[in-house]
Amino acid sequence: MSLSSLFVFLEKFGYHNSMEMEQYLKDINRTLPDITHLHSIGQSVEGRELWVLILGQHPREHRTGIPEFKYVGNMHGNEAVGRVLLLQLIDYLTSRYLSDPLVTRLLNSSRVHILPSMNPDGFESSARECMYTKGRYNKNGVDLNRNFPDAFESTTDQKREKEVRAVMDWLQTESFVLSANLHGGAVVASYPYDNSNRGSELQGGLSISPDDDVFVHLAKTYSYSHSEMHSGNSCYDSQDFSHGITNGYHWYPLPGGMQDYNYVWAQCLELTLEISCCKYPPEAQLPGLWAANKPALLAYMQQVHxxxxxxxxxxxxxxxxxxxxxxxxxxxxxxxxxxxxxEYYRLLLPGNYTIKVTYPGHKTLTHTIRVPYGPDAFSALTHNVLLQHSDYSSTATQLPQSCTTPDLGIQESDSATLLPPSVFTALTLFLLQRLLMLS
Structure with missing residues (x-):
């Protein structure tokens, strides 16, 4: 299939079934092997592949200093707009590489992973209805966005669905820095935390993460780059969202969500993007939804820097x-x-920060750095650290078990009970203080 015919395929702005989507991804990878790499991260309950297309200057392998970014769509099978828009985004990026300066710099400075459908079984069983739930769940009737390990609740006895285990395994193979998960049924950018155990994170009805300033900035980047989201009242039956953003918990508590899991265990800051009032709108509305979201999708990708x-x-x-x-x-x-x-990556707003680095057998180093606004230059500030050997013996900084090996839910005995954030924090501070005393 020629490149031009591939682009014509998507110009129809239709809903493509799993076989059509798979064939398109294979054709685009075959046609553009230098900037794309296609692989499956696992299978759905019914055996459909969870295809991920990687785009970038070096799509087959990570390169030092090049951050990893991802978009995930169609986690709820009946929320179909994200699936369509991510295929359109693939078309847009691949057709404009080397001719469009923004697209070229995005793909040269980052490695972009796109999973158009995390729940292909649900999509295939969906009805073209605006607000109903048919097709929302996977083949086993499970809501995948309630099935991840939760930092605020013990979920060791919960079975992880195949699609969830595939994503958890995926996060262990790539060091993702920034991510977004595309949903439908509202128009708003939601950010962590989605849940709370009513500890110190709960402030004024919001569940506040340590990187709340960054999350608010990321959410506003998307909402204000979107043609309507920032107005905060795009859907007639939805509540008003100031600036078109919301703290997830403040909107409604959500245990076992994917965005909290990404942030807590994978060091990947993720938003949940609700991008359409109607979950499965008529095809005639798809071009308008693409036009509204395209600049926001691109602007958000640039924030990886x-x-x-x-x-x-x-x-x-x-x-x-x-x-x-x-x-x-x-x-x-x-x-x-x-x-x-x-490598390490820390998403931070411009300003002065104190960075502390600890490693067994080496002196703890503390540096104060000034961070500029990296997205304009398509690169975060580079600050390499050379540690100094310590003459005193020291042991490794022991992290809580649930930080190092999150529960995959294959067997109940696979993982220790999760601890609330206050306990995690106390343990971490105690161990770091012990390390400082020994170094």
């Missing part, structure tokens, strides 16, 4: 995994750590 990034190296200059990288004043439930390449 907020903050600071770098490599942490030991005293021999070798990159190290699992060094703890903390930002003063941000006590994350699970401390951010370097990945297998020794």
């Amino acid at each position: 907020l903050g600071v990034k770098g490599v942490v190296m030991d005293s021999y200059g070798k990159p190290v995994q699992n060094a703890v990288v903390e930002v003063a004043g941000r006590r994350n439930v699970c401390p951010f750590r370097t990945d297998r390449n020794g």
Whole structure:
């Protein structure tokens, strides 16, 4: 299939079934192998592949300093607009690479992963209805956005669905920095936390994360780049949302959600984007929905370059995994750590920050840095860290078990009971203080 015929295929703005979508993704990957890579992260209950298309200058492998970004659509099978828009986004990015400066810089400076349908079984069983739930759940009748491990509740006895386990495994293979999950039924950008155990995170009816300022900025970036979302009252039967954004818990408590899981355990800041009043609108409305969301989808992708990034190296200059990288004043439930390449990414708004890096056998380093606005330059501030060996013996910073190995729900005994954030924080601070005393 030629490139031109691929683009004509999507110009119809229709709902494509799983076989048509799979064929399109395979054709675009075959036609543009230099900037795309197609792979399946697993299968649905009925055996449909969960296809992810990766786009970028080096789509087959991670490169140091190039952040990983992802969009996920169709988690609820009957919320079909996200699936359509992500296919349109693939078309837009691939057809304009090297000719459109914005698209070219986006794909050259980041590695973009797109999962158009997380729930293909639900989509295939959906009815073309605006607000009903037929097709929302997976084949086992489970709401996938209530099936992830939850930081605020013990869910060790809950079975993880195949689609959820596939995403959890996926998050262990890529160090995602920023993400969004596309839904329908409202027009608003929702940000963590989605849940609360009524601890210190609960403030004025909102469940506030340590990176709340960044999340609010990300949500407003999408809402104000959208043609209508920022007005806050796009749907006649929906509540008004100031600036077109909402704290997830303030809207309604949601246990087992994917965006909290991404943030707490995968170090990936994720929003839930509600992008259409109607979950499965008539096809005639799809071009308008694409036009309203296209600039917001692009602007949000560019936010992957907020903050600071770098490599942490030991005293021999070798990159190290699992060094703890903390930002003063941000006590994350699970401390951010370097990945297998020794890299760290922290999304931060412009300003001055104190960064503390701890690693076994090395002195704790504390640096104060000034962070500029990275998205304009398509790069976060690069701040590499060279650690110094310590003469004193020290043990590794032991993180809570549920931070290092989240519950996959395959067997009830696979994971320890999850602890509330206040306990996580206390444990982490205690262990870091012990490390400081020994170093």
